[in-house]
Amino acid sequence: MNIIGIGTDIIEVERIAKMIQKHDKMFLTRVYTPREIQYCSPRKAANQHYAGRWAAKEAVLKTLGTGWAKGIQWTDIELLNRMGGKPEIHLVGAAADVAKGLGIHQIQISISHCRKFAVAFATALGMEPVTVEGADP
Secondary structure (H helix, E strand, O other), rough: EEEEEEEEEEEHHHHHHHHHHHHHHHHHHHHOHHHHHHHHHOOOOOHHHHHHHHHHHHHHHHHHHHOOOOOHHHEEEEEEEEEOOOEEEOOOOOHHHHHHHHOOEEEEEEEEEOOOOOEEEEEEEEEEOOOOOOOOO
């Protein structure tokens, strides 16, 4: 497998806390999947967990090289934790389509957070599509 893309993001936890306080469920359901909300909301440091997922989604977008273009929605990128806590990225919708077109088979993610900041680093792995020399990209 090859590294097709990398991405990183850092966010202030307070920024996410203010968005949740101001927009409540409208913000949560626009940005996070039901399973992400179910995971984060009951946590003692819920805002830190939400911020970590925000950073992870931004980092994944950078691996795709698209930003919020091509019809990608926040909820097309889902971060879940395996048994034991290892974070895992699941793509659906437009994000999955873009990843498939780039030859991405898997995105590895690492997240860390504290009271003030959350950070994530993503690495997209796969087999790059074959390109023909001299052809237009």
